[in-house]
Amino acid sequence: MSSNQRKSFFDLSASGQKKRLKAAQDVPLPGSGSQSSSSRREEDVPDSPVPLSQPHPSSEDQALGHCPRSDELELCPSASSSDEYEIEDENNVEDSSEESSNDDDHDDDIGIREKLRNWASQYKITATALTALLHILTSHICFSSLPLDGRTLCRTPRNINTVEVEPGHYSHIGLKSTLIKLMSGVSHTINTVILHISTDGLPLFKSMPGELWPILGSIKNVCSLSKIVFPIGIYFGKKKPIDCCLFLKEFVEESIDVINNGITIEGRKFQVLIQGIICDTPARSYILGTKSHTGYSSCIRCKQEGIYDKGRMTFPSVNAPPRCHEDFLIQRDLDFQVSESLLVKIPGLDLVKNLPLDYMHAVCLGVVKKLLLTWTSGPVNKCKFPSRLVNQLYSFVLCHNLSAYCSILGFPNTI
Incomplete structure (x- = not known):
């Protein structure tokens, strides 16, 4: 073999093959352009030179001493790079699954808080009882993210804006x-x-x-x-x-x-x-700035002076001139309207027609109460019912469901 004849790659020793590979890596390939040697090393030259399918060199190649090109050898990818790819993929999968799990946990946390708030509001749970429940729940790992105070759960404001x-x-x-x-x-x-x-x-x-x-x-x-x-x-x-x-x-x-x-x-x-x-009579006279219901010119429906009879103010006339909303606007009757009311500024609100008489005080606790007392405790032989009839009415009230006749709740007192 002549001195200038180059040995085949496969005839070299292990150290010679390494030197040949190193020299081949330093020589730029045709068409590689400005590609760096580090990128060629990563793409074309594997870490391990062990081929999967190794073609036998022809006699011509052996004669010229040429080794096969790197693109003609199907080399096995390195174990280190493979492990690196697998680890990277596993990390990506773990990160994505962890983010998805965190999102689900956050949604579940918001859902349980909203349910607890609605439950406490619906069943009128006190703040002390709600706080005690939260202390029990947070002792378990599943509910460790819940707050410990019921005021925090219900978002109770610390400060309230008030005016004096x-x-x-x-x-x-x-x-x-x-x-x-x-x-x-x-x-x-x-x-x-x-x-x-x-x-x-x-x-x-x-x-x-x-x-x-x-x-x-x-x-x-x-x-x-x-x-x-x-x-x-x-x-x-x-x-x-x-x-x-x-x-x-x-x-x-x-x-x-x-x-x-x-x-x-x-x-x-x-x-x-x-x-x-809607107000009772004292509250209505207060917000309208009118005389109290015990005054002589206190009727909100008509213009007449009352008569004080047997400890109460009465308005016997049924033909007195009616009051109107314009009287409030110009304060026409100063005996009736003693101070200014801001309610006159509300658009569309008629201070006579849109402030109804209080049914509970005027009828239920007024006229009806007076009739019941007259029928049960009034003058004998005039209006008072016989004791036998009163007992029958009382037994009827006790034996029947009052909700079928009226919307008043609760058990009645004895007559």
């Missing part, structure tokens, strides 16, 4: 926001939302002074919402608000806005109408 209304404070909850929340998702075909408004004072404690005056509302022309009473504003103080205008200011301002501009719910615009303000 002597001699207490008033917090306005909102009319428009409550209407949007109640009517969202409710099927209805109405174009106008008809509201009934109510307010009254009630004591909260027996051992200390304090009055609560809520402004409440209800939607009357949506069947599924007609029995829901929602708060609009709440006042609390040692006594009722001294200035009624300050008490009603925010309610009246928001009422004017929603009546003039309407409300938009789920892309649909609705008109708003306050059909009536």
Whole structure:
């Protein structure tokens, strides 16, 4: 063999084959352009030179000392690169599955919180009881992400915006926001939302002074919402608000806005109408700025001076001239209207026709109570029923379901 004749690749020793491969890697292939040697090393030259199918070199190749080109050899990919690809794929699968699992856990967490909030609201669970339940649930690993306090779960605000209304404070909850929340998702075909408004004072404690005056509302022309009473504003103080205008200011301002501009719910615009303000007689005279029901010129329906008879104020005339809404606007009768009322600014509200008489006090606790007392304890031989008839009526009331005759709940007292 001549000195310039090159040995075949397969005739070289192991160290010679490594040197030949290294030299071949440093020589650029035709058409490789600006491809770097590192990329050629990764693509064309495997880490292991063991071929899967190794073609035998021809005699011509042996004579010239040429080794087969790297693209003519089907080499087995290296174990290290294969493992690297497999590990990378496994990591990708694990990452994607972990992200999917985290999303599912987050959705489940939101769902269980919403269910607990609805359950606590529906069954009137106290904050103390809800907190105790959360402490039990969070002791299990499945519910470890739940909060420990019921106020956190129900998103109870820490601070409440209040304004000072002597001699207490008033917090306005909102009319428009409550209407949007109640009517969202409710099927209805109405174009106008008809509201009934109510307010009254009630004591909260027996051992200390304090009055609560809520402004409440209800939607009357949506069947599924007609029995829901929602708060609009709440006042609390040692006594009722001294200035009624300050008490009603925010309610009246928001009422004017929603009546003039309407409300938009789920892309649909609705008109708003306050059909009536329902109060008992003392509360009605308070918000209207009129004389109390014990005054001589206190009748809200007609213009007549009352007569004080047997410890009560009476209005015997049935032909007295009626009052009208315009009388409130110009304060025509100063004996009747003693102070200004902001309710006159609410559009479409008639302060005579849209403030009905209180049925509970006027009829149930007024006329009906007086009739029952007259029939059972009145003068003998005039109006009083015989004892036998009274006992029969009492037995009838006890033996029959009162809900079939009226909507009054509770068991009646003895007659």
